[in-house]
Amino acid sequence: MSEKEVFQFESEEIDIKSILQRYLRYWYLFVLGVILCLGLAFVYLRYATPAYQISSTLLIKDDKKGPDLSGNAVFSDLDLFKTTKNIDNEIQVLKSKSLMQRVLSELSLYTSYYVEGNVKTSEVYGRSLPLRVIVSKLDSAAFGQELVLQLKDNNSFELADAEGQQRASYKFGQEIKHPYGTFTVVAAAGVAPEDKQQLIIRFHDIRKLADYYNKELTVAPVNKEASVLTISLVDPVPEKGKDIINKLIEVYNKEAVEDKNLVAASTIEFIDERLKFLTTELTDVEKNVEQYKRQNELTDVSSEAQLYLQQASEYNKQLAQFEIQLDVLNSIEKYLRQQQDEQFEVVPSTLNIQDPTLLGLITKFNELQLERQRMLRTTKANNPLVQNMTDQLANLKVNILENLQNIKKGLEITRNNLQASSAQFESRIQQVPAMERELLEINRQQGIKEGLYLYLLQKREESALSLAATVSNSRVIDPAMAGDLPVKPKKQLIYLLAILLGMGMPFAFIYIKDLLNDKVETLQEVKKATATPILGEISHSEHPEKLVVRENSRSAVTELFRLARTNLQFSTVGKENKVILVTSSMSGEGKTFFSINLGASLALTGKKVVLVNFDLRKPRLMQDMGLSNDLGITNYLVSEKVAIQDIVTPVPEMYGLYAIGSGPVPPNPAELMMSPKVQHLLETLKETFDYVLLDTAPVGQVADAFTLAPYADSSVFIIRYDYTYKSQIEVIDDIYKQKKLKHPMIVLNDAKKENGYGYGYAYGYGYGESQKKGWKKFKAGVGV
Numbered sequence: 001m002s003e004k005e006v007f008q009f010e011s012e013e014i015d016i017k018s019i020l021q022r023y024l025r026y027w028y029l030f031v032l033g034v035i036l037c038l039g040l041a042f043v044y045l046r047y048a049t050p051a052y053q054i055s056s057t058l059l060i061k062d063d064k065k066g067p068d069l070s071g072n073a074v075f076s077d078l079d080l081f082k083t084t085k086n087i088d089n090e091i092q093v094l095k096s097k098s099l100m101q102r103v104l105s106e107l108s109l110y111t112s113y114y115v116e117g118n119v120k121t122s123e124v125y126g127r128s129l130p131l132r133v134i135v136s137k138l139d140s141a142a143f144g145q146e147l148v149l150q151l152k153d154n155n156s157f158e159l160a161d162a163e164g165q166q167r168a169s170y171k172f173g174q175e176i177k178h179p180y181g182t183f184t185v186v187a188a189a190g191v192a193p194e195d196k197q198q199l200i201i202r203f204h205d206i207r208k209l210a211d212y213y214n215k216e217l218t219v220a221p222v223n224k225e226a227s228v229l230t231i232s233l234v235d236p237v238p239e240k241g242k243d244i245i246n247k248l249i250e251v252y253n254k255e256a257v258e259d260k261n262l263v264a265a266s267t268i269e270f271i272d273e274r275l276k277f278l279t280t281e282l283t284d285v286e287k288n289v290e291q292y293k294r295q296n297e298l299t300d301v302s303s304e305a306q307l308y309l310q311q312a313s314e315y316n317k318q319l320a321q322f323e324i325q326l327d328v329l330n331s332i333e334k335y336l337r338q339q340q341d342e343q344f345e346v347v348p349s350t351l352n353i354q355d356p357t358l359l360g361l362i363t364k365f366n367e368l369q370l371e372r373q374r375m376l377r378t379t380k381a382n383n384p385l386v387q388n389m390t391d392q393l394a395n396l397k398v399n400i401l402e403n404l405q406n407i408k409k410g411l412e413i414t415r416n417n418l419q420a421s422s423a424q425f426e427s428r429i430q431q432v433p434a435m436e437r438e439l440l441e442i443n444r445q446q447g448i449k450e451g452l453y454l455y456l457l458q459k460r461e462e463s464a465l466s467l468a469a470t471v472s473n474s475r476v477i478d479p480a481m482a483g484d485l486p487v488k489p490k491k492q493l494i495y496l497l498a499i500l501l502g503m504g505m506p507f508a509f510i511y512i513k514d515l516l517n518d519k520v521e522t523l524q525e526v527k528k529a530t531a532t533p534i535l536g537e538i539s540h541s542e543h544p545e546k547l548v549v550r551e552n553s554r555s556a557v558t559e560l561f562r563l564a565r566t567n568l569q570f571s572t573v574g575k576e577n578k579v580i581l582v583t584s585s586m587s588g589e590g591k592t593f594f595s596i597n598l599g600a601s602l603a604l605t606g607k608k609v610v611l612v613n614f615d616l617r618k619p620r621l622m623q624d625m626g627l628s629n630d631l632g633i634t635n636y637l638v639s640e641k642v643a644i645q646d647i648v649t650p651v652p653e654m655y656g657l658y659a660i661g662s663g664p665v666p667p668n669p670a671e672l673m674m675s676p677k678v679q680h681l682l683e684t685l686k687e688t689f690d691y692v693l694l695d696t697a698p699v700g701q702v703a704d705a706f707t708l709a710p711y712a713d714s715s716v717f718i719i720r721y722d723y724t725y726k727s728q729i730e731v732i733d734d735i736y737k738q739k740k741l742k743h744p745m746i747v748l749n750d751a752k753k754e755n756g757y758g759y760g761y762a763y764g765y766g767y768g769e770s771q772k773k774g775w776k777k778f779k780a781g782v783g784v
Helices: 003-007 016-024 027-047 087-094 097-106 206-216 238-295 301-338 356-378 384-468 491-516 523-529 556-571 591-603 633-638 676-688 704-711 726-738 759-763 768-782
Strands: 052-060 111-116 121-124 131-138 146-151 156-161 168-171 175-178 181-187 198-203 218-221 228-235 474-482 534-539 579-584 609-613 648-650 657-660 691-695 714-720 744-751
Touching: 016 491, 027 491, 052 238, 087 218, 087 228, 087 238, 097 206, 097 238, 111 131, 131 198, 206 228, 228 238, 238 384, 238 474, 301 384, 356 384, 523 534, 523 726, 523 744, 534 556, 556 591, 556 744, 579 591, 579 704, 591 609, 591 657, 591 691, 591 714, 591 744, 609 676, 633 676, 676 691, 676 704, 714 726, 726 744
Parallel strands: 534 744, 579 691, 579 714, 609 657, 609 691, 714 744
Antiparallel strands: 052 228, 052 474, 111 121, 111 198, 131 181, 146 156, 146 198, 156 168, 175 181, 218 228, 648 657
């Protein structure tokens, strides 16, 4: 078990209390910082220009089918007038710089007007503005320029530059020409002569102003499902902000309508050009149809082809009838010619022969023949009556044959004519497919041209209707309205930041101060820098005397020395610990003060203690106790006549406490301390006294203490708060690791509250339960 574990009984966790105490000792800085920052915040809020949030809601008509005029998709086949909107695209359109530039231009925000107050300059706008500047021409040199306008009366004013120079008087409505622009000042209605206030006019670059408002403008959907946008703007002039947002929506709708009108107008122009061309083509095709029908004597090919077929069929029927009639006539003629003279027979029926003459002759012939045959039954053939009938029959036969010849000739002529007509119709019927195909090609061209003409004519009417009845694709749900309370600056936030800043500045100051401080300030710093065991802390003493440990004293310093004495006894349990070497890294750390009071504390226990001042270079031991330093170690080491008892001086104020001074300062202290008499001196003192405390020179400056290291049983290294450099702890750590001194221990001197010191905290080293636990750990470690 290491020696460090014997003495470090406290937790190694971060001590929040000590950290707070370090900062709380500067509580007045925190109070002063908070008061100062709150005062500055109050002044800032008193004179800061408040900014208000102006917002409006806009519904984007995001119909996936697109609104139409007649209840169905009139323009669905053109894809020119669909109103389907993408919300993200519309947000970017609303936030476009070109749109904002147009808004600012239409609002004539080339100029801003300000009224100078006692502390701040405030912008005036709208109804409270007594005049307005109409810019005709503005050069880039005017951007950032300021003009001071002073009203003189109802009709005139005085204009000067920002420096008050180049003053000139003008009248309202008069064109003013400056090197950087041309403008006109127009008075607002109701300006009275007593309103002789001074206005500051500033000219702006519309592009930069548009960039500024684009950054301040916020356009966001109300939620993911809705197509409603919230348009908001933060501006110190609510009326101006409302005008900008309302004009933005107006210009947005206007541009959307203009875009659609532009498309519709372009479409109408294109359709008109195509209609002119199609009208010419359609006229030519119709003329071709007319000429073709005239040449081919057609009206309707299908109807005429049907008519041709009907007529050809009728001709064929007639031809068949005529052929039958001719066959009948031929058979009658053949029948008649086969009959012998006076052997007449009845002539067959004429069937479908409708000639009345022939029918009459045949009828008469058959009657006479029948009459003759009746007479022959009763009379002879030579009977004059019979002979007369025979002659009549012969004449009738001749007449019938002649009549048959005539009828046959007529029928043959008619048949030939029918055959010619039928052949003509059959030829026309054969020509019908080719004529129909040719006419179909012509009609197809005509139909295509006519269909395209009608389609474009319809679309022209639709485009004209869209152009005449164009509506916006959005609708304002809520016009721009300003909040009742300003959103900038936020009072609660400003005051909170002021409090945080008021506390943060002292905190940063203390932190940086501690960060730049290279002196030891807390016990934790020592623990982090070295593993050397810590014997205890000694608080700051206001007592002017160096010997503060008295027999009946109960001061905090006295108790801490008693605590250090107890811890010292723990450090060498089971071992001899009579010679204790006290050193430090440099002068002024209180090693002599510690040696004197530790010796007094040991003496109060009834022990004989001797203080030996081995700091031969800057001796202060005897002087601090008010004793003479004329005779001391130097005399003993250089002279054989000086005995040890000659240099030992009892301390009159403390029984059992003795002191040995250093004597005169030698020229070679390092070599003198290497004398063999040093060992003899210390061995003699060990035999005579219970404790020998060696007050040595600082090890961080000279090596005298290392010369005495072989004779010491333990070593105490003094570190003084706010005095010892942090880098010097490395010297102590090196001594501990290299074991240059026996049982090195650290005592922290001059502890104050700002060093995290507390009376109860210091008592944790040796008393109560901590002491018992330390004792048990020590015995376990050393095997007692």
